[in-house]
Amino acid sequence: MFINRFRGGVPEFLGDLEHLQVLKLWQNNFTGSIPAALGRAAPLQEVDLSTNRLTGEVPRSNLLVYEYMAEGSLGDVLHGEGGDGNVMAWATRLRVATEAAMGLCYLHHDCSPAILHRDVKSNNILLDEGMEAHVADFGLAKYLRHGHGAASECMSAIAGSYGYIAPEYAYTLKVDEKSDVYSFGVVLLELITGHRPVGPHLGEDGSLDLVQWVRARVDQGGGVEAVLDPRLGGDVPAWEAAQALFVGMLCVQEQSVERPTMREVVHMLQQAKLPPTPSLHDLRGGAIPMHPSAAAARVRVVHHDEEAAAGGGSDSECEGR
Incomplete structure (x- = not known):
């Protein structure tokens, strides 16, 4: 029932379906509150109501509620x-x-x-x-x-x-x-x-x-x-x-x-x-x-200043910490 652009409220009778385990209603145009009956649906394991215009709290039940992720x-x-x-x-x-x-x-x-x-x-x-x-x-x-x-x-x-x-x-x-x-x-x-x-x-x-x-x-x-x-x-x-x-x-x-x-x-x-x-x-x-961290040590490379470079060296000091 997802991505169908259904309108109106979420039907109350869905919470009375004895064998309903997964309910996906995302990307519709449902409005109103989330039916309390969904909290009584014992077999219900997953509900996706995202991308609708529903209001109110998710019914208290054994449902695991995920935070909505906008992106x-x-x-x-x-x-x-x-x-x-x-x-x-x-x-x-x-x-x-x-x-x-x-x-x-x-x-x-x-x-x-x-x-x-x-x-x-x-x-x-x-x-x-x-x-x-x-x-x-x-x-x-x-x-x-x-x-x-x-x-x-x-x-x-x-x-x-x-x-x-x-x-x-x-x-x-x-x-x-x-x-x-x-x-x-x-x-x-x-x-x-x-x-x-x-x-x-x-x-x-x-x-x-x-x-x-x-x-x-x-x-x-x-x-x-x-x-x-x-x-x-x-x-x-x-x-x-x-x-x-x-x-x-x-x-x-x-x-x-x-x-x-x-x-x-x-x-x-x-x-x-x-x-x-x-x-x-x-x-x-x-x-x-x-990467220095690949050697299981945090290594900091300390480059010497121009004076060291002028001395013909490309000295660097590896210091684990």
Whole structure:
């Protein structure tokens, strides 16, 4: 019943339907108050009344109420229904990536037991009116019970979305925090490239996914310019783009043990603005500059003044802290 432009009030009888589990009425023209009867519908698990003109409170019940996110999902903003989407500024993209990483970091490191999202993708990162990112849709989430003697959980079936699923999950059905890290890496590559994770736009015959496409470009020596979203133009700090790409490629390593934790990802993204910014010309050699944080230490490069340079040296001092 969504996207039908229905008018009037939401029918009261919907709350009396015995087998109603999902009610989606978004993008209509309903007005008036939200029927209290919806709070009596015991089987009802999901209700979407967004993009209507309803008033009043959501009925008190066992319904989980989500805050309305005015800008929709990151996937919608980046790609749009027709595939073009909006041109998010680079600073906004980097901030959204950092905020989403912080949300996953909370699930992995601050919840006890840890929570695996298992369906991290751009459509499950919602943006409010200030373009602040919120990780959403926990329908596939699972607790990770490290205390039961296993470092990963073995699932009975694959859950997640095509293009975001970690290799080990697809092959062995074993999942841990690093599976979410892989999926987040794909989202980060989406933000950098502006491409969907799969589609005919990747490779000559569309046979590549986004991770394979980026790897191929980097391996060919194209550098960050070869994968950066062309809609951004030249208004992108080269160092920030290179470091974001480096973090993304770390997250999508084939071997899960080689991927960083979400706590490390947050730290690296937060530090992306710290170093001085080189020109894009410096990055055309194809190598992705390694971020200091990747060595599990926060490194500050202290450049000496002109006197040191005049002495023939290019001294720099790396100081861990």
